[in-house]
Amino acid sequence: MQPAQAAPMYADSSSEAAPIERAKWPISDLIFQVCALLAILLALSVIIALLFDIFSDGFHRLSWDFLTSFPSRFAAKAGIYSALVGSFCLMLLTIVFSLPLGVGAAIYLEEYAPKNRWTALLELNLANLAGVPSIIYGILALQIFVRWLDFDRSLLSGALALTLLILPVIIIASREAIRTVPRTLREASLALGATQWQTIWTQVLPVALPGIMTGCILAFSRAIGETAPLITIGALTYVAFLPDGLFSSFTALPIQAYNWVSRPQEAFHANAAAAMVVLLIILLSMNAFAILLRVKYQKRTR
Amino acid sequence: MSAEPAFQIKTDMNTSFRAADNAEPTAAVEPKIKVENLNFFYGNHQALYNISLNLLPQRVTALIGPSGCGKSTFLRTLNRMNDIIPGVRLNGEIRIDGNDIYAPNTDVVTLRKEVGMVFQKSNPFPKTIFENIAFGPRVYGLKDRTKLEEIVEKSLVRADLWKEVKDRLHTSALDLSGGQQQRLCIARALAVDPEILLMDEPASALDPRSTAKIEDLIGELRSHYTIVIVTHNMQQAARVSDYTAFFYEGSLVEFGDTREIFTKPRERQTEDYITGRFG
Ligand SMILES: Nc1ncnc2c1ncn2[C@@H]1O[C@H](COP(=O)(O)OP(=O)(O)OP(=O)(O)O)[C@@H](O)[C@H]1O
């Protein structure tokens, strides 16, 4: 009696529960799919609207003259020469500072640092630092580089501010790339009597390099579009000369655009849009290069 | 069921047992590796209990035992590969040529040059065949191109791979077949001219033909090196080794002449394992 009673009850509850779930599933699935699709469309349409807006405003101003003229009081004569060169120098310096520091820190953390509470704390802070708003780095750089170290509102200060900003991103990306190198590779090298440094330099880094480069290029493309930290440390907005050294004052593309947008005349707004187009082209080609690099080397590692 | 593999092993041994070929009085030979009261810990987990054994030069010693019994762990204590795992501890003594390899003044790099290792899963560098083999000598500072070429050829010939790859030395090692890759790894280990060769299941991922090649290779290398090989294949242990060590749950249950271990083991556990009754 007892088992006979128990069995149908069990069967009953399960046969009731199962169809309900199965019936509900496709609807919730559908709803989710539609929501996801809408989200993508929304994001895409915002980007397209943005690109359309910028291009329609600024495209007619793009010309060789625009690229090679200094800013001017007359919108039609103004160009982005000093800003373009400024951005280029800024990037170059930022790369020089942040690449060895960031990759070095990543190598230390992955290969040498003991795995203890301190390194765990360090890791947590790195992740946090990567999320800190860029203006905070600007304020920090203003105090340290501009005031204490007396570098003034120079290219050097700007590059160091950007370095601070992207260092956590570079470290995190490089660590990730180094971590994907299989342990068997390190073991093979160490077992042959290679030192740890020889192993890192000749085996680990070459395999990790494409990943490191991809992460770094994405970080640099973030830095090249940054405005807030540069404004905070006091990059100039009207520069009619090219930087002639580390301590030269400078301007950069986003700063130049920011300056033009804040003017009342329509014509300057067109200039700002054109400067943005140039910046976007640089950005997109950097990202495309990163993707190319990844695709090219993905095939070669197993 | 269980009688059959045991029978096979015996027939194998009659045809190709090696220690019998040149049975020397073992007591007269100074052991190459002396292990005494070795205990090994991964954190709090003890993986090896009080292991003591001597390994003779120019002999092949097989380590057998069920999965997880500590064969790889033991093997890796001999070239200090366990050092790279965080939180490991060990006590006891391992002497190679009389030198305590865990003494504070031991240079791990020199040790690993003398104690080569071949891993279970072949792990060539993602470089060319040439670069794979030249890596070891380069690390020790050899730059001379002709010398490097010589070493590469010699090592590949020794590992019985030269004929197959001599026309493609500068193509990626990853394009080789699994068996070729494993022989490449052996050649790579030979290129730094070690005295001891540790092999952790070198043929476990290979087909019978490649396995036979590797076994033949071990037979040829035997006269130059002290070889320690981990294997799950009892026939293989019987075919290639002079001595056999049976591990069980971190302890060395029995160690001795391979023929004796396989024909009249002293311990019940050993017999059960080699006849396939457990493991
Ligand atoms: N890195 C590690 N950290 C912690 N424990 C480990 C580690 N490597 C091995 N062990 C443990 O040590 C014991 C012995 O492992 P080992 O790899 O030496 O066994 P094995 O005899 O080689 O087995 P198999 O035949 O499967 O390769 C096992 O219990 C295993 O779980």
Ligand SMILES: [Mg+2]
């Ligand atoms: Mg093992």
